[in-house]
Amino acid sequence: MLDTGVADRLTSAGEEFRELEARLADPATHADPSVLRSVSQRYRELEPLVAAWSAYRSRTDDLQAALELLDGATSADDRDLAGVEVAEAQTDLEQLEAQLRELLLPRDPHAGRAVIMEIRGAEGGEEANLFARDLYDMYVAYAAVRKWKVETLSHDPSDLGGVNQVAFVVRGDDAWQHLKFEGGPHRVQRVPVTESQGRVHTSSATVAVLPEVDEVEVTIDDRDLEIDVYRSSGAGGQHVNTTDSAVRITHVPSGIVVTMQDERSQLQNRARAMQVLRARLFEQAQRDRDAEMSEERRSQLGGGGRSEKIRTYNYKESRVTDHRIGFTIYRLDDVLAGQLDLVVEPLLREERARQLADTVS
Numbered sequence: 533m534l535d536t537g538v539a540d541r542l543t544s545a546g547e548e549f550r551e552l553e554a555r556l557a558d559p560a561t562h563a564d565p566s567v568l569r570s571v572s573q574r575y576r577e578l579e580p581l582v583a584a585w586s587a588y589r590s591r592t593d594d595l596q597a598a599l600e601l602l603d604g605a606t607s608a609d610d611r612d613l614a615g616v617e618v619a620e621a622q623t624d625l626e627q628l629e630a631q632l633r634e635l636l637l638p639r640d641p642h643a644g645r646a647v648i649m650e651i652r653g654a655e656g657g658e659e660a661n662l663f664a665r666d667l668y669d670m671y672v673a674y675a676a677v678r679k680w681k682v683e684t685l686s687h688d689p690s691d692l693g694g695v696n697q698v699a700f701v702v703r704g705d706d707a708w709q710h711l712k713f714e715g716g717p718h719r720v721q722r723v724p725v726t727e728s729q730g731r732v733h734t735s736s737a738t739v740a741v742l743p744e745v746d747e748v749e750v751t752i753d754d755r756d757l758e759i760d761v762y763r764s765s766g767a768g769g770q771h772v773n774t775t776d777s778a779v780r781i782t783h784v785p786s787g788i789v790v791t792m793q794d795e796r797s798q799l800q801n802r803a804r805a806m807q808v809l810r811a812r813l814f815e816q817a818q819r820d821r822d823a824e825m826s827e828e829r830r831s832q833l834g835g836g837g838r839s840e841k842i843r844t845y846n847y848k849e850s851r852v853t854d855h856r857i858g859f860t861i862y863r864l865d866d867v868l869a870g871q872l873d874l875v876v877e878p879l880l881r882e883e884r885a886r887q888l889a890d891t892v893s
């Protein structure tokens with residue numbers, strides 16, 4: 533049975549849910565899109581918890597009624613019938629209790645946010661850049677499977693069709709939940725297209741995962757910025773090298789540099805650069821406030837070296853291994869085609885199991 537502290541938290545959640553319900557019926561809430569978005573999001577978060585709590589209380593009443601019937605039964609048939617009802621109610625309550633404890637787990641502070649991802653080739657020369665492109669294609673396919681929207685912010689192609697660097701935004705209610713594990717060095721083992729003797733090489737690419745933040749969440753003083761404009765290079769037709777549309781923004785206090793050149797307009801490139809800069813500054817501020825998060829971030833990105841990796845993609849064996857939880861699956865083609873949940877779901881289960889263990893201890 534649930535202890536008093538848990539029951540009190542569930543009762544409070546029910547009260548908050550009813551307050552949110554009233555606010556959603558208030559025209560004033562709908563008049564402000566940002567308020568409507570935050571109220572609606574919190575309402576959706578509490579909805580399954582409140583529904584499970586209601587079901588739990590209902591089955592608790594059913595169990596009490598069945599126990600009273602069992603206590604007052606005068607015949608064997610009545611006792612058997614009441615016994616079955618007691619057993620069924622107890623089973624349901626055990627399942628509902630487990631569900632409620634999971635729903636009460638700490639909410640990820642970035643849940644519901646859009647995700648900014650940056651992928652760069654690391655060790656392995658042009659093969660690393662080709663692998664970076666493969667990772668980008670994998671995430672775009674994954675977004676399509678989960679019906680998320682992808683917006684490419686910047687794309688710097690390499691000589692053989694890979695990418696030196698690519699940055700993009702993924703938008704979806706559960707995008708952060710499923711992509712937050714992707715930050716860090718990814719390693720590939722395969723025969724590169726540049727290899728003439730068929731030897732397997734090991735290369736790597738780094739993936740950075742950042743929550744998108746609003747302007748009001750990160751204050752940037754214009755006096756702290758150095759903004760350079762120059763002529764774009766790369767794809768873009770006649771526009772390329774004809775106007776100073778590319779933008780490089782340096783945030784002097786932090787040393788963070790963001791470059792954008794994909795858009796035809798200098799203003800558009802500046803807006804996208806500021807979007808990435810805000811995300812990086814937000815993430816940096818979190819690292820500074822939380823030493824543990826800082827250590828986790830350093831271990832995430834590392835130096836992109838072959839020995840530092842969160843995941844390995846082995847083409848010869850069609851194997852994908854996530855080294856953080858020791859998970860291996862032999863379905864490389866499916867993963868690269870967008871079935872990344874094959875790897876992400878075990879990570880989610882591991883995270884939930886750890887959180888549940890922490891709540892019990």
